[in-house]
Every structure is written in structure tokens, then in C-alpha cells.
Amino acid sequence: MRTLLDPVPTGASPLLSVRGLTVRYGGPHAAPALSCLNLDIAHGEIVGVLGESGSGKSTLALSISGLLPSKTCIEGSILFRGQDLRQLEESGWQEIRGAKISAMFQEPGLALSPVMRVGDQIAEVIRAHRPTARNRLKQECLQALTEVCMPEADRIYNSYPHQLSGGQLHRVVMAQALACQPDLVIADEPTRSLDVTIQAEILDLLRSVRRKFGCALIFITHNPALLAGFADRVLVMYGGRIVEHGPVTQVFQRPFHPYTKGLLQLIPSSSAREGLARMTRLPAIPGSLSDADRLTRGCVFEPRCSARIARCQSKFPDESTPEPDRRVSCFNHGI
Amino acid sequence: MKYLRRRAIHGVLLLFGVSVLCFLFSDLAPGSFFDEMKLNPQISPSTVAALRSQYGLDQPLALRYFLWMKSVARGDWGYSFAYNAPVRSLLVVRARNTMILTTTATLLAWLIAIPLGIWVADCAGRLQDRLAMAGTSVLLAVPELVLVLALLYWIVRTHALPVGGMASPNADSLALWAKLRDLAAHLVVPVATLVLASLPILLRHVRASIIEVLRAPFIQAARGHGIGRARLLFRYALPAAANPMISLFGLSIAGLLSGSLLVEVIMGWPGLGPLLLEASISRDIHVVVGAVMASTLFMILGSFLADVMLLVVDPRVRLD
Amino acid sequence: MGSEHAARLALAPSLVRARGLSKRFAQRQSFSRKEFLVDALTEVDLDLPSQCLTTLVGESGCGKSTLASCLAMLERPDRGEIWLEDRDLTRLSPRDQRKLRPNIQMVFQDSAGALNPRFSAAEIIMEPLEIQRQGTRKDLRARACDWMAEVGLSPDWADRRPLEFSGGQRQRLAIARAIALKPKLLILDESLSGLDLSTQAQILNLLLDLQAEHCLTCLLISHDLTLVGQVADFVLVMQQGRIVESGPRAEIFRRPQHPHTQQLLASSRVAESAFRAAAGGRS
Numbered sequence: 039m040r041t042l043l044d045p046v047p048t049g050a051s052p053l054l055s056v057r058g059l060t061v062r063y064g065g066p067h068a069a070p071a072l073s074c075l076n077l078d079i080a081h082g083e084i085v086g087v088l089g090e091s092g093s094g095k096s097t098l099a100l101s102i103s104g105l106l107p108s109k110t111c112i113e114g115s116i117l118f119r120g121q122d123l124r125q126l127e128e129s130g131w132q133e134i135r136g137a138k139i140s141a142m143f144q145e146p147g148l149a150l151s152p153v154m155r156v157g158d159q160i161a162e163v164i165r166a167h168r169p170t171a172r173n174r175l176k177q178e179c180l181q182a183l184t185e186v187c188m189p190e191a192d193r194i195y196n197s198y199p200h201q202l203s204g205g206q207l208h209r210v211v212m213a214q215a216l217a218c219q220p221d222l223v224i225a226d227e228p229t230r231s232l233d234v235t236i237q238a239e240i241l242d243l244l245r246s247v248r249r250k251f252g253c254a255l256i257f258i259t260h261n262p263a264l265l266a267g268f269a270d271r272v273l274v275m276y277g278g279r280i281v282e283h284g285p286v287t288q289v290f291q292r293p294f295h296p297y298t299k300g301l302l303q304l305i306p307s308s309s310a311r312e313g314l315a316r317m318t319r320l321p322a323i324p325g326s327l328s329d330a331d332r333l334t335r336g337c338v339f340e341p342r343c344s345a346r347i348a349r350c351q352s353k354f355p356d357e358s359t360p361e362p363d364r365r366v367s368c369f370n371h372g373i
Numbered sequence: 374m375k376y377l378r379r380r381a382i383h384g385v386l387l388l389f390g391v392s393v394l395c396f397l398f399s400d401l402a403p404g405s406f407f408d409e410m411k412l413n414p415q416i417s418p419s420t421v422a423a424l425r426s427q428y429g430l431d432q433p434l435a436l437r438y439f440l441w442m443k444s445v446a447r448g449d450w451g452y453s454f455a456y457n458a459p460v461r462s463l464l465v466v467r468a469r470n471t472m473i474l475t476t477t478a479t480l481l482a483w484l485i486a487i488p489l490g491i492w493v494a495d496c497a498g499r500l501q502d503r504l505a506m507a508g509t510s511v512l513l514a515v516p517e518l519v520l521v522l523a524l525l526y527w528i529v530r531t532h533a534l535p536v537g538g539m540a541s542p543n544a545d546s547l548a549l550w551a552k553l554r555d556l557a558a559h560l561v562v563p564v565a566t567l568v569l570a571s572l573p574i575l576l577r578h579v580r581a582s583i584i585e586v587l588r589a590p591f592i593q594a595a596r597g598h599g600i601g602r603a604r605l606l607f608r609y610a611l612p613a614a615a616n617p618m619i620s621l622f623g624l625s626i627a628g629l630l631s632g633s634l635l636v637e638v639i640m641g642w643p644g645l646g647p648l649l650l651e652a653s654i655s656r657d658i659h660v661v662v663g664a665v666m667a668s669t670l671f672m673i674l675g676s677f678l679a680d681v682m683l684l685v686v687d688p689r690v691r692l693d
Numbered sequence: 694m695g696s697e698h699a700a701r702l703a704l705a706p707s708l709v710r711a712r713g714l715s716k717r718f719a720q721r722q723s724f725s726r727k728e729f730l731v732d733a734l735t736e737v738d739l740d741l742p743s744q745c746l747t748t749l750v751g752e753s754g755c756g757k758s759t760l761a762s763c764l765a766m767l768e769r770p771d772r773g774e775i776w777l778e779d780r781d782l783t784r785l786s787p788r789d790q791r792k793l794r795p796n797i798q799m800v801f802q803d804s805a806g807a808l809n810p811r812f813s814a815a816e817i818i819m820e821p822l823e824i825q826r827q828g829t830r831k832d833l834r835a836r837a838c839d840w841m842a843e844v845g846l847s848p849d850w851a852d853r854r855p856l857e858f859s860g861g862q863r864q865r866l867a868i869a870r871a872i873a874l875k876p877k878l879l880i881l882d883e884s885l886s887g888l889d890l891s892t893q894a895q896i897l898n899l900l901l902d903l904q905a906e907h908c909l910t911c912l913l914i915s916h917d918l919t920l921v922g923q924v925a926d927f928v929l930v931m932q933q934g935r936i937v938e939s940g941p942r943a944e945i946f947r948r949p950q951h952p953h954t955q956q957l958l959a960s961s962r963v964a965e966s967a968f969r970a971a972a973g974g975r976s
Contacts, residue, residue: 090889091859103597128602136599149594153612153687162608163598198688204753214598231886233752233916234960260889263919266968290968304894305968306923316942317923319901322894326861 051120052078053221053254054102059114061097061278066111069332071097073278073354075114079222079254086269086286087258088301092327094278095258099226102256103141104131119221137167140220144227146211150199156210157183157195163217182213185250186243205236209243216247223248224256229264241268263305266290274298277327277338279354284364294360294371296345297323337368345370380680384673391669395662396438405430406454406656428454441662451659455651460663463648468630468667470539471637471644475629477560478567482575483622485568490579491606497584505580509573521566521639528562535559537641563636571625571632578621582614589613615686623679627672705742708910709764709797709878712738714773716759733759734770735934741878746904746911748921750957751931757914760931761882764912765799766790777878795825798871802883804863808855808870814841815851818870825874840869844899861892865899872903879903880912885921893920918961922946930954 059075062068072094079085089095100106102116104123116123118139126134135141143149150159160179164170170178176195183191186209199207208228215223225244229237241264248255257269265272265286272289274282274297282295293299300323325342332338336351343350347370355367407424410416425431429440441451450460493505528534535541541555586592587610595609634646641647645664652660714737720729733756741747751757762768764775766782775782777796785793798821801807808817818837822828828836838848844865846858855863864884871879881900885893897920904911915921922928928945930938930953938951949955 090891091861105593105597132599132601134599135597141594141597143590143594143597145590148590151591151595151609151613152689153615154609159595162595162600162604166599166601166604200689211594234918234957235752238960260891261919262890263968267970301891304890304920306919316926320894320897320920320924322898323891324895326859326892326895 053081053119054079055115055117056102057115057117059098059101059116060112061094061101061106062111063107064109068111069329070278072101073332073338075278075280076357077273077280079256081221082248082252082254083271084248084255084257084269086265086272087256087275088260088262088265088272088298089258089275090260090327092277093275095275096226097278098275099141099143099224099256099258102222102224103135103139105135105141132166136163136220137218138220139222139224140215140218141224142211142215142226142228144230146207146228147199147204149211150207152199154198155195156197156199156202160210160214160217163214167218178217179213182217183210185216186210186213186247188213204232205239208232208236208240212240212243212247216251216253219251220253222254222256224258226258227260228257229259237264244268262290262301274301277332279338279367280365281339281368282364282366283357284361288361288364294364294366295339295368296343296371297339300344377681380677384677387673388666388669392442392662392666393438395665396434396441396658399656399658399661400434402656404656406658409655428452441659450663453652453657453660455655455657455660460659463660464645464663464667467643467645467648467664470642471630471633471646473556474560474563474637474642474644475567475633478564478571478633479625479629481564482568482571483625486572486575486579487611487618490576491583491611493576494580494583494587495602495606497580497587502580505576509576512569512573517566517570517635518639520569521562521636524562524566525639534561539643559642563633563640563642566636567633575621575625579614579618582617583610586610586614612686616683619679619682619686622682623675625675626678627675629675630671631668705745707740708743708778709741710739710776711764712774712776714738714760714763714770714775716756716763716768716770732934734763737773737934737936739929739936739939741910741912742927743910744904744908745926746900746913746924747927747929748918748925749912749914749929749931750916750918750921752916752957755931756934757931758882759934761799761880761912761914764878765797765880766794767799795821795874796876797878797880798874798876799880799882800864800867800871800884802886804860804867804884805856807867808863810854810856813852813854814846814858814866817855817866818873821870821874827874837869837873840873841866843903844869844872845895861888861896864888864896868896868899868903872907872909875907876909878910878912880914882914883916885913885915886917890920897921897924918957922961930957 054077056075056077059072059077060070061072062070075094075098087095087098097106101112102123104126106112112124114124118134123131123134150156157176157179160182161175164175164178164182180191180195183194188194188206188209194202194206194210199210202210211228228244229240232240244255244257245268257265259265262272269286271284272282272286273280274289274295276297282289282293282298289298290302293302300321303321323342327338327342331341334340334351335353337343337346337354340346340350345368349369355369357365357367358371359365360371405425406428407421407430410421410424411418422431429437432440444451448461450464452458453460453463456463489505493502496502525536529536535555535558537559539556539559540552541559544552544555547555583606591613592605592609595605600609630645633642633644634649636642637644637646638650645667648660649664651657652664714734715732716734718731718733720731737756737760739760749757749760759768763770770783773783777793780793782790782793809820812820815834815837818840819830819833822833822836823830827833834851838851841848841851846862846865846869850858855866858866867884868879868881879900885896888896900911900913901924903909913921913925922942925942928938928940928942929936930945930951932951932953938945938949938954945954946958949958
């Protein structure tokens with residue numbers, strides 16, 4: 039089992055490499071949910087995906103786990119450890135899902151079967167990938183539960199989902215995702231609608247678990263405050279495209295893309311927090327994404343952008359590299 | 374526990390109520406068993422009257438009911454005028470025959486409906502599903518009577534199977550294995566009819582429940598963990614879809630003694646159905662009451678069993 | 694802003710006052726006689742200043758929704774009084790309560806569940822107006838379209854069903870329905886949870902605009918202070934059925950007294966302080 043202390047060979051090929059991924063639900067002429075996505079994820083890194091509803095972040099999660107509905111039009115390539123996932127049959131996917139690539143979705147209460155014991159559900163995941171003897175199975179499940187810091191693992195093992203609290207359910211789902219020690223974990227808004235106190239706990243847990251197992255993590259969220267101090271890199275998505283990309287500290291310190299700037303303005307800055315100034319109005323980004331916007335030839339964010347220029351309507355901006363290790367797709371990012 | 378006790382008490386009250394209604398309605402129907410005899414010129418009216426008083430039919434209804442209750446408490450269910458035998462032995466034999474038929478049919482129907490329903494739900498929207506739905510629609514539309522007559526016609530033409538009854542004339546002289554084969558041969562048509570009649574509803578319910586459950590997020594999540602399709606359907610979807618199916622199963626049990634009347638009458642199967650029919654027509658009152666009570670008992674047991682099964686299967690309903 | 698707002702705060706009379714509210718629920722397990730008594734509210738006192746935005750924060754299960762239901766006359770408290778201006782809501786007969794209902798309206802957390810999926814958007818807004826018999830159908834439809842425009846929804850969408858809207862748009866619809874009766878108090882029970890940050894900000898701005906335009910008093914129930922904390926006038930902190938701290942926003946943020954308040958503020962600050970560190974003290 040790899041840990042973070044093992045040196046990752048420099049120049050090693052990325053764990054996950056996505057090129058030109060375009061996904062359309064509902065036929066080849068429908069509005070794309072994802073457009074020409076390029077993405078690399080190295081072993082063991084935490085990548086944050088930031089975006090609002092409709093940005094395509096959930097579609098990205100579903101594409102990487104192969105859970106898109108069968109009628110979806112997918113173009114592009116998804117290489118995982120050099121293997122093209124798009125070529126896989128369902129049986130190939132079953133080997134990968136849960137064992138190499140694991141996903142945690144929103145609402146853990148709904149992600150568990152209400153009529154099966156929680157321990158059995160974790161055992162099913164292990165069984166699906168490794169033939170294991172019955173008593174060994176229970177041991178491994180209990181261990182998985184202890185890894186996610188569940189006290190009374192035995193009692194939890196025998197409980198049903200409706201007997202557990204929200205925080206406990208989150209941990210169970212995490213135990214399920216990590217049971218087979220996957221290389222890549224995708225967490226799709228795991229803290230949505232959670233109390234703030236529990237949010238902080240879950241983030242801490244993810245951090246410690248990742249340190250222990252050394253798996254790569256894709257953390258999808260709409261709230262930039264959660265990524266600070268947590269993710270290594272951040273991808274900002276809007277309307278199915280990546281609009282900005284770079285190390286978290288740099289992107290949050292000096293955002294380039296107008297959308298990123300708009301999002302970051304919402305997080306309270308120190309002066310307001312100390313109670314000196316009450317805001318009469320929040321600096322919200324006006325408007326919202328509509329399907330028509332996606333079909334445009336120009337920039338998807340253009341209708342809502344405060345920095346738009348004439349060029350923005352005619353062509354989607356290519357990725358430019360204003361600084362090393364940072365990429366942004368904007369004609370007018372102000373540098 | 375308290376819940377089960379409460380249900381048991383309700384059951385007894387229900388039986389009591391049904392018995393009262395049964396007596397009442399039988400009495401409301403004009404005439405009595407011995408009225409047929411009145412038409413016979415060779416029997417004098419005084420003989421008829423004497424018979425009537427011998428069997429207590431000239432006493433008031435309430436008294437008759439009370440006497441009947443007393444004897445039921447002793448285990449004596451009354452006396453059949455037509456068969457000249459205690460009701461109980463009659464009922465036991467006939468009920469056993471009916472149970473052989475209906476239990477086989479119910480088990481078979483469910484054993485086909487569940488896997489077929491799951492398979493059809495898995496290919497929802499595709500050709501297999503649409504064919505299955507068309508087939509069940511046709512079967513639902515065809516009355517049971519037509520089904521049994523059609524099958525009867527076919528075996529009369531082809532002599533493939535015995536035409537009716539439960540046993541061949543020489544059945545008593547056969548060895549055990551041959552007797553069972555004979556019984557099976559006689560069972561084929563009635564069971565086939567009952568299965569064809571009940572299968573469409575069961576299949577549709579199973580299909581609908583499974584389709585509903587397959588839409589749930591936890592199925593998607595389990596798929597995301599690499600659980601195979603077959604295991605997903607049988608270990609995840611089926612238990613979660615069990616609730617409505619259990620209620621339906623309870624109804625199946627409830628109908629074990631009462632659902633096969635038509636088939637029994639037409640195929641000459643010596644079950645509770647023909648007995649009840651004859652007894653109703655000839656006003657053989659104790660037989661009627663006894664048969665109705667037996668059916669009611671099964672209905673109560675059926676729904677009770679369904680509740681117990683729900684308690685066992687669904688942890689959300691359970692007493693913690 | 695500044696001094697005139699502060700002055701307004703200081704003088705604000707209370708629109709709604711509650712004293713000693715208590716509510717206890719008896720929960721029974723199915724098929725059992727055993728009852729669990731849950732004290733949802735214990736001796737709750739609160740004041741909602743008129744035309745101000747008050748936020749009520751607390752963890753899940755602390756009784757915020759029960760309090761909201763009692764204020765909106767959807768539940769009856771076991772003990773205590775709720776005064777709307779000069780009338781005690783807890784002592785009213787159902788008929789009098791019905792007359793006062795237009796004054797207090799509520800927006801719920803799950804917009805998809807709170808809006809009848811078979812009604813069109815216009816019908817949803819018209820429904821309370823029809824119940825209170827405020828005009829003919831044609832009038833009401835025109836008014837409904839006006840309200841849609843006011844909350845930022847295009848009147849062209851008047852015939853769309855709620856599920857055809859996005860989450861943020863549905864909440865706008867729910868707000869339109871709530872203010873159609875021109876209430877004095879608008880209660881939002883976790884209506885912003887589950888929405889994106891940017892959508893939350895837009896809806897908060899909408900609320901501030903509506904508050905100014907229609908002299909609304911708003912009670913916003915939330916577990917997350919990130920955005921609400923920036924625009925609220927007053928803060929109430931609740932824990933396990935009791936109000937543990939209350940006061941003007943500046944006071945609570947600067948000097949939280951009760952440990953639970955400190956804990957809540959600390960949790961929402963953990964992510965944000967990391968954020969500020971990452972952003973290098975950008976202001």
C-alpha cells in the first residue's frame with residue numbers, strides 16, 4: 039500500500055489524463071454538458087473542481103467513473119494509468135470502479151440501501167473486487183470503519199442507515215469508497231447541506247485519510263472556502279469548460295478569470311468579518327447559465343461577464359499561460 | 374409483540390362478525406334445505422316438518438346461532454344435510470384438495486413472476502419489455518373462464534391430459550409414485566389456468582417496483598463501487614422493492630381458499646368451490662357457514678403473514 | 694449605510710415578540726407503546742425587530758424549524774405567547790388565525806417539495822391569493838406575472854412547471870408566492886442551503902431589495918454564516934431548543950459570549966481563515 043511518503047518518480051506519467059472530453063446528453067446536437075476538457079491528475083494530489091450547478095462538474099465525475107447513461111454522446115479520451123477507459127466494456131468498468139477509481143456522491147443517506155446493514159454494504163464492495171473469506175470480510179470492514187475514525191465500529195457495522203446521523207453516514211460512505219484502497223477518489227460535493235461543524239470534521243477526515251492512503255482526490259464543490267488549505271490545485275469550471283487552472287494559493291491570491299474573481303469576492307474578507315462593515319448588498323455575479331449559452335461559438339461566460347469585449351462573442355478563448363503553471367481561457371483577464 | 378397480539382384479537386373479532394353475517398344472510402335467503410322435499414308428492418308435509426324440527430330449523434335464528442357457536446367451541450362444526458356427514462370432515466377433505474391446487478399455482482406464479490419481473494424491469498423500454506407488457510395485457514383482458522375453457526378444449530381434442538377431476542378412476546390401486554404422477558397430470562390444466570390468470574398482475578407489480586427502485590441513488594452508488602449487474606438486481610434492488618410485493622403476497626395467501634372457485638367447478642376438481650356452490654344452492658346452511666369461515670380465516674392469516682414478513686424484511690418498520 | 698442604519702436598528706420596535714415558548718413532541722416507534730419525549734423548544738424568548746433581517750443559526754436538530762412553524766402558526770406551542778404587534782397568536786381561534794395568516798409567510802428548504810409539481814408557476818403564486826379571495830382569476834394572473842418579474846423570473850415562464858426551473862429559480866418562485874400576500878414577516882427556513890454560493894448571494898440580494906421595497910421583516914434560518922453573516926442586522930443563536938445568545942450582528946461577531954456561538958463562528962472561520970491565508974490577506 040502506497041503512502042504519501044513514497045517518492046513519486048519525477049516525470050512520471052499522470053494517473054489520469056483527459057483529452058478533448060466532450061459530453062452531450064440527449065443526442066449529437068444537444069447542448070454540451072462538457073466541452074473539450076483537458077485535464078491531468080498526478081498520483082496522490084488533491085485537485086479541487088470549483089463550479090456552480092450546470093458547470094459540468096458532476097458530469098466530469100460521472101464520466102471518469104463510467105456512470106453516464108448509455109445514450110450519451112462522448113468524445114475524447116480518458117486515460118487512466120495509460121489505459122483508455124472509453125474502450126472498456128461494462129465488465130472492465132466493474133473492475134475499475136470501487137477498486138481503482140472510487141466515487142462519493144452527495145447525500146450519503148441516499149447512497150446506501152435502506153434495507154441492508156451498513157457493514158454488509160461495505161462488505162459487498164470488498165467482495166466485488168477481491169474474493170474474501172466470510173470472517174476476513176468482517177475484519178476488513180471493521181478496519182475500514184476504524185480508518186475513518188468511527189468509534190464503536192462494531193455497533194455501526196450492524197446498524198441500518200436510518201439509525202445513523204448525517205456525520206456518521208458520511209464516514210460510512212467514505213469507508214465504502216476507500217475499502218479497496220483505490221488510486222483515485224472522486225468526492226462530488228460531499229459536504230453539501232451539512233452543518234458547518236460537521237463540514238469541518240469531514241474535511242479533516244478526508245485530509246488525514248488521504249495522507250494515510252496516498253490516493254489522488256478530486257474534490258468537487260461550489261464553495262471556494264472549502265478548497266483553501268486543502269487542495270493542491272484548482273480547476274474552475276463554467277458551462278462545461280475549464281476557465282481557469284492553477285495552484286490553489288496562486289489562483290485565490292490573484293485570480294485571472296472574471297468568473298473566478300466574482301466567486302472569490304463572495305467569501306467575506308477580514309474587514310466585514312470583524313463586524314466593522316455590514317454589507318447592504320453582496321457582490322453577486324448577475325444572471326445565470328442557460329442552455330442557449332452553451333451553444334454559443336464564443337465564451338460561455340460572456341453574457342454574465344463584467345469584463346467582456348467584442349471578441350468574446352465570436353470565439354471561445356484558447357488557453358493562455360500568463361504565468362508558469364497557470365492557465366486561463368479569457369481574452370481580457372487583465373494581465 | 375403487543376402489535377401481534379392486537380392483530381390476533383382483531384382477527385378473532387372479524388371471524389365472529391363474519392359468522393354472524395353469514396348466518397344472517399343465509400337466513401334471509403328464502404326457504405331451507407327441506408323445501409326441495411316439499412315438491413316431492415311422496416313425502417308428506419308432516420314428515421318435512423318433523424325433519425325440520427329434528428334439525429332445529431324451526432327455532433329462532435339467534436338460538437340457532439348460539440347453539441352453533443357452542444358446538445364450534447367443542448370442535449363440532451355442524452352437520453351437512455345433503456351429505457349426511459359432519460361439516461368438519463367434509464371441509465377438511467375439500468379444503469385440502471383446494472389447497473393442493475392453489476398452493477401449487479401460487480408458488481408457481483410467484484416463482485415465475487419474480488425473476489421474470491426483474492429481468493423485464495432490467496430491460497425496461499426495450500423489445501423484451503414491450504413484448505412482455507403486451508402479453509400481460511392480453512392475459513389480463515381474457516377472462517379466467519375463457520382460459521380454462523380453451524385449455525379444456527385443447528386437451529379434449531388431443532387427449533394429452535385427463536379431462537377433469539383430481540384422480541383417475543383406478544387411482545387407488547396405483548403405487549405411490551404412479552399416484553403422484555396421476556395427480557400431477559390432473560393438476561396441469563387447473564394450475565395452468567390459475568397461473569395464467571394471476572401472473573400478469575404479479576409480473577406488472579414486480580416490474581413496477583423494481584423499476585422504481587432502480588431509479589434510486591443508492592443503486593447508482595453501488596454501480597459506482599463496481600457491483601455487478603446480477604448482484605445489483607437481486608441483492609440491492611429486490612430487497613428494497615420488497616414492501617409492495619409482500620403486501621401482494623399477503624393477498625395471494627388470502628386467496629388460497631377462495632380464488633379458484635371457477636376453475637374447480639369447470640374442471641370438476643373436488644375442492645371447496647363446488648362444495649360451496651352446491652351448498653349455497655341447496656341451502657345447506659352449516660356447510661355454507663363453515664366454508665365461508667374457512668376462507669375468512671385464510672384471509673386473516675394472509676394479511677397477518679404479510680405484516681409479519683414486512684416486519685422481518687424491512688428494518689425501518691421494525692421494533693428496535 | 695453607516696449611521697442612519699445604525700440609528701434605525703437602535704429604534705426598531707419589535708414586530709414579533711415571543712415569550713416562554715415551549716414545545717414537546719412525543720415520538721412513538723412503529724408497533725410499540727414506548728414513547729420518546731423530545732423537547733424541541735424550551736422557554737424560548739425572542740424579538741424580531743421590524744423591517745430588519747434577523748438570522749437564526751444553530752445546528753441540525755436544535756429546534757429552528759419548530760420555532761419557525763410556531764411563529765408561522767403551523768404548530769401550536771405547548772406553552773408561551775407569540776405577539777404579532779398587539780395580538781397574541783397563541784390565543785386566537787382558528788378563524789381569527791386564518792385572518793392573520795397573510796401577515797406571516799414562510800419559504801421552505803426544499804423548493805421542489807414545497808411547490809405543487811402539477812401547478813404552473815403562475816398558478817403557484819395565485820394559489821394563496823385565491824385562498825384569501827383577493828380577486829378574479831384574470832386579475833390574479835396579471836398580479837402573479839408582476840410578482841414573477843419582481844423576483845427576477847421572466848413572466849414568459851408563467852406556464853412552466855416548477856421542476857423545469859433550476860433550484861435557485863424555484864426558490865425565487867417560492868419567495869414570490871410568499872410575498873404575494875404582502876406579509877409583514879417573511880420566514881425563510883434554510884431556504885438557501887443546497888444552493889450554489891453565487892445563487893445564494895443573488896437570492897440574498899433579492900431579499901434585501903424586497904425588504905427595502907415592501908418594508909418586510911425577515912427571519913432567515915440557516916446553519917451557515919458565510920453569506921448571511923455579512924448582511925444580517927441581528928443574530929439569534931440556538932442550541933438544543935434554547936436561544937443561547939442574541940444581539941446585533943456586530944456584537945455577536947466581535948464578541949461572542951456563549952461557547953456554542955464561539956464554536957459556530959470558529960467552524961465557519963476554519964475554512965475561511967485558511968482561505969484568507971491562501972489569499973494572502975487580500976481585502
